[in-house]
Amino acid sequence: MKKPDRILILAIITLGILLRFSDITLPELATDEVQAALGVSPAWTPLGMGILRFAQSIFGHEIIVIRGVSILFGLAMLPLVYSLSREYVDQETSLIITAVAAAFPSHIIFSRLAYLSIQLSFAWTLTLLCFLKARKTNDRKWIIALFFASFAATMIKTQGLLLPFLLIIGTIIEKRKGTVKDTAFWTLVFSLIPVSFYIITHPGIAATLLLYGGNMYGVSGPLSRLTALVSVWWNILGLFLVAIIITLPALRKFSWPLWVLIVIGSSIGYILGAGHEYYTTHLVLFSLPIGAALALWRPALRQICLVALLAMSIVIVGPHNLLKTSWRHHLYQEEGFWNRHAQEINEVLKDQEVVTVLGDAGHHIRWYLEPEVLVGKNLSAPYPTDFAVLLGISEAGKVSGTVEYVAGGVAVVRQGYLTN
Amino acid sequence: MKIKLLTSLLAASLLLSVPSIVRIPRFMPFIKADVRAAAPKAMDELRSMGLWLVNVDMKSIERKGDDICFTWIHQYRSRSEVYESEDITTCIAS
Numbered sequence: 083m084k085k086p087d088r089i090l091i092l093a094i095i096t097l098g099i100l101l102r103f104s105d106i107t108l109p110e111l112a113t114d115e116v117q118a119a120l121g122v123s124p125a126w127t128p129l130g131m132g133i134l135r136f137a138q139s140i141f142g143h144e145i146i147v148i149r150g151v152s153i154l155f156g157l158a159m160l161p162l163v164y165s166l167s168r169e170y171v172d173q174e175t176s177l178i179i180t181a182v183a184a185a186f187p188s189h190i191i192f193s194r195l196a197y198l199s200i201q202l203s204f205a206w207t208l209t210l211l212c213f214l215k216a217r218k219t220n221d222r223k224w225i226i227a228l229f230f231a232s233f234a235a236t237m238i239k240t241q242g243l244l245l246p247f248l249l250i251i252g253t254i255i256e257k258r259k260g261t262v263k264d265t266a267f268w269t270l271v272f273s274l275i276p277v278s279f280y281i282i283t284h285p286g287i288a289a290t291l292l293l294y295g296g297n298m299y300g301v302s303g304p305l306s307r308l309t310a311l312v313s314v315w316w317n318i319l320g321l322f323l324v325a326i327i328i329t330l331p332a333l334r335k336f337s338w339p340l341w342v343l344i345v346i347g348s349s350i351g352y353i354l355g356a357g358h359e360y361y362t363t364h365l366v367l368f369s370l371p372i373g374a375a376l377a378l379w380r381p382a383l384r385q386i387c388l389v390a391l392l393a394m395s396i397v398i399v400g401p402h403n404l405l406k407t408s409w410r411h412h413l414y415q416e417e418g419f420w421n422r423h424a425q426e427i428n429e430v431l432k433d434q435e436v437v438t439v440l441g442d443a444g445h446h447i448r449w450y451l452e453p454e455v456l457v458g459k460n461l462s463a464p465y466p467t468d469f470a471v472l473l474g475i476s477e478a479g480k481v482s483g484t485v486e487y488v489a490g491g492v493a494v495v496r497q498g499y500l501t502n
Numbered sequence: 503m504k505i506k507l508l509t510s511l512l513a514a515s516l517l518l519s520v521p522s523i524v525r526i527p528r529f530m531p532f533i534k535a536d537v538r539a540a541a542p543k544a545m546d547e548l549r550s551m552g553l554w555l556v557n558v559d560m561k562s563i564e565r566k567g568d569d570i571c572f573t574w575i576h577q578y579r580s581r582s583e584v585y586e587s588e589d590i591t592t593c594i595a596s
Contacts (some may be wrong), residue, residue, distance in 0.1 A: 122557060225504065265507070280522045282526070454580065460552060
């Protein structure tokens with residue numbers, strides 16, 4: 083690799099690493115981030131949440147701590163992508179691929195947020211790498227690594243079972259009767275046993291699938307799903323989406339296990355809801371065909387393309403006070419409401435042990451409010467607490483009393499009824 | 503094929519499944535259709551108390567006369583505190 087290429091790739095990787103540290107505490111915590119941070123969910127397996135709880139037990143219950151876990155997984159993904167690439171292509175191409183992954187906007191964004199998708203993306207990629215190594219070498223250490231990587235993926239989030247399950251199916255299709263003697267096959271099968279028992283004994287998982295199945299989850303309304311998905315991808319990836327489309331033929335260089343992971347990463351947003359932006363984390367695996375294609379281009383063209391991709395990344399996910407355009411990701415336009423106002427609201431509620439929250443109360447409310455929170459939408463007035471927090475102007479008619487605080491559509495009302 | 507290694511991995515997978523396997527007895531009553539029908543209603547009762555269902559785990563199910571009674575463990579979690587757990591029982595007429 084010539085010096086200009088090396089310098090450019092090093093610069094992109096360095097900037098990609100630095101971007102993962104930028105604006106960590108700017109967005110307020112989202113409901114899914116808090117659900118993960120608080121360590122309980124009816125629909126998720128426990129490891130991803132447990133990792134966040136462990137970090138908090140050591141470093142404290144702060145936004146920087148829980149999002150710091152994601153930064154670590156996001157950074158660890160880069161050498162992993164390099165290692166995975168080396169299973170297919172030479173060192174130079176692998177470095178180009180790693181540079182693309184480092185600059186990949188959706189992976190940068192979700193390296194800064196506490197969604198479990200960043201942990202899952204890492205675990206899936208590790209599982210894939212171990213699968214390829216185990217099949218190639220039949221080495222004991224890779225077989226053991228495959229088992230634990232696959233188990234970890236299933237335990238980070240329930241949907242983590244998708245990759246091992248589809249690798250099992252793929253092996254059966256590939257090897258047919260020879261599957262029975264395939265060590266990697268049985269390793270993956272055994273790795274799915276714990277999550278199978280977990281699903282059976284945690285009915286919340288099936289209940290969540292039933293609750294959202296047919297509308298949010300599923301394939302109904304295919305055109306609207308596809309439109310929504312493409313719109314999300316365009317807004318979060320920009321030129322990277324163009325690069326994905328142009329370099330799709332380069333997927334031929336790679337084997338079916340990588341295709342499986344890329345298909346999972348691409349379709350999971352379609353099936354489970356494009357509105358869940360965090361599924362775009364998994365699109366970082368497209369850095370492999372993008373990088374493989376770029377490696378074959380003339381150096382000048384490749385360099386222009388890499389600079390353009392890096393520029394796109396900076397525009398979408400660069401430091402929020404650096405360059406404000408309409409491309410800037412919506413979470414990084416301004417500081418989150420609750421980050422700005424939680425302290426003031428808690429000052430009003432400081433003598434309260436319990437409050438009622440009216441409106442669409444996401445789990446983030448339990449993080450930001452210090453008193454215990456009752457879900458008011460399932461209650462009727464008068465509410466069993468002295469204070470009610472209203473999330474949105476539409477809740478105004480549901481409680482009578484004195485408004486003690488109001489900001490940005492959130493109001494704190496001291497109820498006018500007797501509560502004891 | 504590495505039989506010994508696979509046997510060890512199978513044992514490991516069963517060991518890792520133990521925390522889930524020990525929960526099976528508490529869910530055995532769900533075999534009955536009336537228990538399955540009563541469970542959502544019992545959860546609606548929890549919602550009507552203003553509770554976050556993520557903070558609730560099922561402890562036991564028993565029949566008391568014509569009622570199916572679900573006992574839940576409720577433990578509220580906030581940013582810096584995990585509250586003491588409490589048992590809550592909701593009974594649904596079968």
